[in-house]
Amino acid sequence: MYRITIDREACDGVFACLVRDDRFVEDGEGLASLEVDDAEAVTATFDDDRRESAEQAAAACPLDAIAVTDADGETETAAATEEVEP
Numbered sequence: 368m369y370r371i372t373i374d375r376e377a378c379d380g381v382f383a384c385l386v387r388d389d390r391f392v393e394d395g396e397g398l399a400s401l402e403v404d405d406a407e408a409v410t411a412t413f414d415d416d417r418r419e420s421a422e423q424a425a426a427a428c429p430l431d432a433i434a435v436t437d438a439d440g441e442t443e444t445a446a447a448t449e450e451v452e453p
């Protein structure tokens with residue numbers, strides 16, 4: 368289980384991430400968001416085999432705006448959960 372977090376303060380809309388992992392999308396502000404279950408989020412937890420794609424997106428980001436971290440021990444049971452900013 369792992370968590371992807373986008374630092375929206377650091378993101379500058381370069382979109383190198385989009386071509387590495389299609390969960391990254393351009394939102395209405397011209398910055399990167401995560402698309403999870405047809406909603407946009409800046410952080411989400413996943414339990415799948417796509418961590419490598421997320422890490423490639425993080426490595427490709429010239430502004431280091433993407434973090435991929437272990438999320439083991441978190442209590443979510445869904446395959447993906449989202450936290451949408453207000």
Ligand code: SF4
Nearest residue numbers: 378379381382384428
């Ligand atoms: S590559 Fe980094 S700076 Fe570019 S859109 Fe993605 S998160 Fe933002």
